Amino acid sequence: MRHFLTLRDYTKEEILSIIDLxxxxxxxxKRREHKPYLDKQTLAMIFEKSSTRTRVSFETGIYQLGGQGLFLSNRDIHLGRGEPVKDTARVISSMCDMVMIRTFxxxxxxxxxxxxxxxVINGLTDSYHPVQLLADYMxxxxxxxxxxxxxxYVGDGNNMTHSWLMLAAKLGFELRVxxxxxxxxxxxxxxxxxxxxxxxxxVIKVGNDPKEAIAGATVVTTDTWASMGQEDEKEQRVRDFAGYIVDEAKMALAAxxxxxxxxxxxxxxxxVSEGVLEGPQSVIFDEAENRLHAQKGLMVWLDRAR
Structure with a gap:
């Protein structure tokens, strides 16, 4: 049995096989052929951090694979009210076929x-966001x-940056942060x-110059400056990140x-500027949709790996 906690645990071949699936x-x-790869299986979805894309993609994904998703927030289970993690893990995993957790x-x-x-699948932690990287590479x-x-990658050195570091190190491409x-x-x-x-x-390069990082790049990516749990830092971060907006001038430096x-x-x-986000080089909504498909591939792959 395999868990999906970080890309570090996977080989290049395994990562690519998940994405290919x-x-x-x-x-x-797209051909409306919804094959029941996970017929009557149940995915427990534990959310300590809320999310639009993570909930919709996993809940829709398990349904399209023939199973059912259970949304479990802190208000719904004892995990958020003092029960030890190990007890919750043993109970939920005795009743469900797979678990996705989005937590701190x-x-x-x-x-x-x-x-x-x-x-168990990592739907996001403060350290890593590996399912997003499957969608990004797809x-x-x-x-x-x-x-x-x-x-x-331009912006905060956060869970997305860490996941890009893991993906680059595993697949062998150039990453500039x-x-x-x-x-x-x-x-x-x-x-x-x-x-x-x-x-x-x-080739992994880290520095503080966004223009140097973007010059000649074939993929430019960023993330919000203040993630969930950092709301109190937002005003300070806006000041500290001045000059790190990915705008038209910076995108013009890329390939x-x-x-x-x-x-x-x-x-x-x-x-990011409105012009870049809505511009011809932006593929963010294809990327968002691919959360659904990449995660379906992941769930089927994990089921087959048992």
Whole structure:
């Protein structure tokens, strides 16, 4: 049995096989062929952090695969009211076939998985957002930017940045990260990615100059400056991130056929301009839809790996 907690746990071949399976199921879906790959299976969806795309994509995805999703917030289960994580894990995994968790601490997710009898999927933690990267790379494939890509990430050194580091280190492409001073990526995660990059041939560059990162890039991506749980820091972050907006002038530095990605929700006029978000290089809504299809591929892959 396999869990999906971080891309670090997966080989290049496994990551690509999950995405290929997602693309296959997407093609079937577009032909209105909803095959019951997970017939009568139940996905428990635990949300300590709310989300539009994560809930809709997982709940729709398990339904299209022939199963059913159970939405469980802190108000619905005892996990948010003092029950030990290990107890909740053993109970829920004895009744459901798979569990998706969207939470704050990576350690909570890992503890839950260690006591679970069924596969556990990371729907987002403060450290990683691996399902989003499956959708992002699927989108890169569909738009012809998966062959020797140069990816520029501009913004906060957060869970999205960490997941890009893992994907680049595993698949062996060039990643350039530009963050404001004081908002760099986690040093231990960076060191881990750099060590893996020695084996895959990945080129990973981190710095503080967004223009330098974007120059010649084939994929430009960013994220919100203040994530959930950082609302009190928002005004300070807006000041600290001045100059890090991905606008038309910065996108003009990228390759002519470059695409723009954003995991959403996006705050127009902060991390990205309206012109870039709605412009011809933006593929953010293809990317958002691919959360559905990439996660269907992941769930079927995990079921087959038991």
């Amino acid at each position: 997602g693309l296959q199921i997407k093609s079937e879906c 601490e990576q350690s909570m997710l890992e503890e839950f998985a260690s006591f679970s009898k069924v596969p 989108t890169m494939i569909e738009h012809g930017q998966a062959e020797n890509p140069v990816v520029a 530009a963050t404001p001073k004081g908002y760099e990526v986690d040093a231990a995660i960076l060191a881990d990615a750099l060590e893996m990059a020695k084996r895959s041939g990945a 002519e056929d470059a695409i723009f990605l954003h995991c959403l929700p996006a705050y127009r006029g902060q991390e």
